[in-house]
Amino acid sequence: MKNETKFKKSNKFFDFINENREFPAALLMIIGVFLLIIIATKGFSTPPYSARAIKIGSFEIAWYAIFILTGIVFAAIMGLYESRKIGLSKSSLYDGLLIIVPLSILGARLYYVLFDPNKAANYHSIIDVLNFTNGGLAIHGAIIVAFIGTIVFCKVKKVNFWAVADLLVLGFLIGQIVGRWGNFFNQEAHGGVLQTTSVVFKVLPKFIREQMYIHGPEGLNYYHPTFLYESVLNFIALIAFLILRRFKVLKVGDTLAIYLMWYGLMRGLVIEPMRTDPLYIGGFEGVRANILLSLVLLFGGGLILLIFKYTLPVLKKLPYYYDASREDVKREQLVKEKTGNTKAVLFDLDGTILNSAKKIIKRYEITFAKHFPDIELTKEDKIDFIGPTLYQTFAKYSDDEKLIEEAVLTYRENAEITQRKDQAYPGVRQTFRRLKELNIKIGIVTSKSTKAAQLGLEQNKLMDYVDLIIGFEDVIEHKPHPASLEKALDIFNLRSSEVIYVGDHENDVEAAKRIEIMVVGVNYSLRRDKLLAAEPDFMVDNIEEILKLI
Numbered sequence: 001m002k003n004e005t006k007f008k009k010s011n012k013f014f015d016f017i018n019e020n021r022e023f024p025a026a027l028l029m030i031i032g033v034f035l036l037i038i039i040a041t042k043g044f045s046t047p048p049y050s051a052r053a054i055k056i057g058s059f060e061i062a063w064y065a066i067f068i069l070t071g072i073v074f075a076a077i078m079g080l081y082e083s084r085k086i087g088l089s090k091s092s093l094y095d096g097l098l099i100i101v102p103l104s105i106l107g108a109r110l111y112y113v114l115f116d117p118n119k120a121a122n123y124h125s126i127i128d129v130l131n132f133t134n135g136g137l138a139i140h141g142a143i144i145v146a147f148i149g150t151i152v153f154c155k156v157k158k159v160n161f162w163a164v165a166d167l168l169v170l171g172f173l174i175g176q177i178v179g180r181w182g183n184f185f186n187q188e189a190h191g192g193v194l195q196t197t198s199v200v201f202k203v204l205p206k207f208i209r210e211q212m213y214i215h216g217p218e219g220l221n222y223y224h225p226t227f228l229y230e231s232v233l234n235f236i237a238l239i240a241f242l243i244l245r246r247f248k249v250l251k252v253g254d255t256l257a258i259y260l261m262w263y264g265l266m267r268g269l270v271i272e273p274m275r276t277d278p279l280y281i282g283g284f285e286g287v288r289a290n291i292l293l294s295l296v297l298l299f300g301g302g303l304i305l306l307i308f309k310y311t312l313p314v315l316k317k318l319p320y321y322y323d324a325s326r327e328d329v330k331r332e333q334l335v336k337e338k339t340g341n342t343k344a345v346l347f348d349l350d351g352t353i354l355n356s357a358k359k360i361i362k363r364y365e366i367t368f369a370k371h372f373p374d375i376e377l378t379k380e381d382k383i384d385f386i387g388p389t390l391y392q393t394f395a396k397y398s399d400d401e402k403l404i405e406e407a408v409l410t411y412r413e414n415a416e417i418t419q420r421k422d423q424a425y426p427g428v429r430q431t432f433r434r435l436k437e438l439n440i441k442i443g444i445v446t447s448k449s450t451k452a453a454q455l456g457l458e459q460n461k462l463m464d465y466v467d468l469i470i471g472f473e474d475v476i477e478h479k480p481h482p483a484s485l486e487k488a489l490d491i492f493n494l495r496s497s498e499v500i501y502v503g504d505h506e507n508d509v510e511a512a513k514r515i516e517i518m519v520v521g522v523n524y525s526l527r528r529d530k531l532l533a534a535e536p537d538f539m540v541d542n543i544e545e546i547l548k549l550i
Helices: 002-019 022-040 063-086 090-115 126-130 139-157 161-186 199-203 205-209 226-244 253-274 289-311 321-338 355-373 379-383 390-397 402-423 428-437 450-459 483-492 506-514 526-533 541-548
Strands: 052-057 061-062 213-216 219-220 343-345 443-446 469-470 501-502 518-522 538-540
Touching: 002 343, 022 161, 022 226, 022 390, 022 538, 052 063, 061 161, 063 090, 063 161, 063 343, 090 126, 090 219, 139 161, 139 289, 161 205, 161 226, 205 443, 213 469, 226 253, 253 289, 343 483, 355 379, 355 402, 390 402, 428 443, 428 541, 443 483, 469 483, 483 501, 483 506, 501 506, 501 541, 506 518, 506 526, 518 526, 538 541
Parallel strands: 343 443, 343 501, 443 469, 501 518, 518 538
Antiparallel strands: 052 061, 213 219
């Protein structure tokens, strides 16, 4: 009994670690940074320390670059742990990193050059601008470009901006925490003179204090290590966010708003006034750029948190991060329960396997122009064409059975001509091949006719992998009624728990849920918002990710 109790406690401990992997990850990052500092200082030897880490001939690598790169890597690692909470796949995360990180670095550089009071003397060509050793980087520029890039990225990937922005904030905090140590070795980004009689001077570690004994604006003196102040304050913010996101306190989007307020306040009113190397708008006689922008960030974060959160519909309906986190844990448990138990995967066809949605809309437009010329189709109308049967769609616009039959005939005649151009999405064939290697049956459940479905599969060389097609004519009731899925289960002689269904439409989700089949939605659906609202068990960016659920 005692051993059993210990085992249960052990399980609870590991379950806690699994659900809160960000904390051990953060601990490992702290250890990693500490070890890197030990290496760079040669075991905290007597300062000053070299800014150069590696030199081979004329080739040099600075500690600044190493710390910046380390911050990016650590931010990416944290992103891997946190992205699962918002349904962002690893592939999408990597895509985002490959796009946002270089743009952020470029933005940080351009911001620095733009507001450098000595830009007329320092930058004479594009080479000078892109020479990062000539001057430096400014985090405010990275923030601006990163969030603009994130808006575009989320639009293209069809993921929630506020959730991704929250994730980006954690990455920024980690990057700033680690990257500031590069300033330490460059003996830059410091404040004014630090009095040797001050409390700060006495509590500072000797290796930091002595590295800050430099030739500065006021001669050879000890200077405030503002890099350290900012790094520590950002570390406090990171830990606070990681803790608060474990409770029903922060909603999706709150992390972004609080970060903007926190960083705007901390940088604009605490750190920046201490700095001796400010950037200016309008030259030396102008306004301090970083203080002004920090106040803008503070104001913007306040608007989001205190006003927009309660007035904008898109923000009002966002869930608590805690709820999103718990849902993720439930889904992971669902995968564990089904591991090794899946014996068949059923797929919707159009918009899931075949990239045919836009062509389907075009065929409908041609049909409507002929049979319903007085109807002006909206964008929403056209999106609603995806999923239902032909009869269901045309019946929404007319009660005339003859007219509906004529419209169906026209559509099918046009489809026979154009369907041969329908291409499968990338990775479908490889996924089908792998499923067959695993002895997992493949079925197609579609609102199309069986003949049309077979044609689309054959032209993409997929038919040899498919064990079953349930088409329009095979059932009386169509999705969202589960009749087609039930028929597939009967033919395969399988239980609901042994099957996964993959679709791009909310009808797919409803049909699967009605008979308790695990259902997966695709992020590339034209109806993604409605698909998400139906709450599929999982969302994937591409068909190949289905293999992770097997």
